[in-house]
Amino acid sequence: MTIKGKAYIAGIYEHPTRHAPDKSTAQLHAEVAKGAIEDAGLSKDDIDGYFCAGDAPGGAWPMVDYLGLNTKKLRHVDSTETGGCSYIIHLGHAAEAIAAGKCSIALITLAGKPRTGVMPPRAAGAEVDFESAYGATTHNAYGMCAMRHMHDYGTTSEQLAWIKVAASHHAQYNPHAMLKDVVTVEDVLNSPMISDPLHRMDCCVVSDGGGALIVTTPEIAKSLKKPLVKLIGHGEAMKGPRGGKDLDLTYSAGVWSGPRAFEEAGITPKDIKYASIYDSFTITVLMQLEDLGFCKKGEGGKFVADGNLISGVGKLPFNTDGGGLCSNHPVNRGGMTKIIEAVRQLRGEAHPKVQVKNCDVAIAHGTGGLLGVRHAASTAILERV
């Protein structure tokens, strides 16, 4: 069994807002749902599968009701919660459900207001008494990974800075990006140290907003008007300290989700023309590029340096919307926007200044949770038909 080619992304929508003090979280979900449904050229009453994660107020059943979905038709629901990569996992699960005939038009939504609203607390895990007092945040959890990566492989702050530089080159063309100024390696190194060895400019932005996808069957996608983009490979995986045995924070669960997706797609990293890589921090990108096989473990620093991730300049254009480092990071979750920009590239709808020529195969990859503690990862490989 495979989901290769059995599901198409027929609708995408990224909310233009980055600051939404006058909107509710549920409202943002509705606005992105409406946007994606309209982009596909469908009606809300066509939706028979709904996917959401922990950012959806109250979870799936309150959202289905609030969104006014057609409950006589809705027959598949999935509220898998794996942090920022939830929506990449949802994409794979939607494809599985479509391949199994459990739904035919799936809606996936993400939205929230970390800038202007209250973020719902995450339920405690079994580790709570043994970890919560130590103040793990995103900054220091990823800082711990970067510190060890530098120790083991000689990775430098200058190399990490190139990732932000590349993102900023792309963000200058995105009218919605929060940070549109092109920055230099020196700018990154001169920004304040937040949690060693990560500087402020190694960190992504905090933004309100959201995004949504419509995933459907090949037949329905072909009956619609948008350029065809199909899912050809998908993988998911999880990693944690596992009782503290052989701790190694220099790799992520992408070492497992990536090969699963590439194997299903029947291609290798060399075939990828464009990469959406979750960039919660610069180190996140570097580790994931290694884990996905774009370079050897430990060589990520060399790989990202000297503009190799800049569209039109380097070998692997990445995050051409500016990514989380410069454009947005709705609900502190980067998976949704990674898929959306990959679809734009495959459709030829990216900004002309960053559109990759002959972009026929793209990857969208992300993680959820904390790389330095415990996390999930998911990889989607998409092809233009």
Add this chain to the structure above:
Amino acid sequence: MSEAKKYPAPVTNPETAAFWDSAKQGKFMIKRCTACGEAHYFPRSICPFCYSDKTVWEESSGEGTIYTYSLMRKSPTGPYAIGYVTLKEGPSVQTNFVDCDLEKLKIGQKVKVVFKPTDGAPLPFFTPV
């Protein structure tokens, strides 16, 4: 600042109560599986490696080396350093480094456990030897 820092009391549960009872006596406990011989942390009843239920409490030396760390430069309670310590007995544990110059922490540095009081059982931290 760090002297004034208040740490939350562990909630504890039936599976881990013995850890916190020992902590009150200044003992840092890990679990070891008598079936496969592996030690682990934080403590579980079922061995996470071989799924045997023959796990027993063992007092750790409390000595280890810094696997990694990160110094958070600002927080409501001042700077603090989170990290992992690889214990002599094998498992790596998440912790904060205390009672030291946080600017001088290094990967590979030798550290030992120290307990800090809470309103309940004391919490384990590590400090350079």
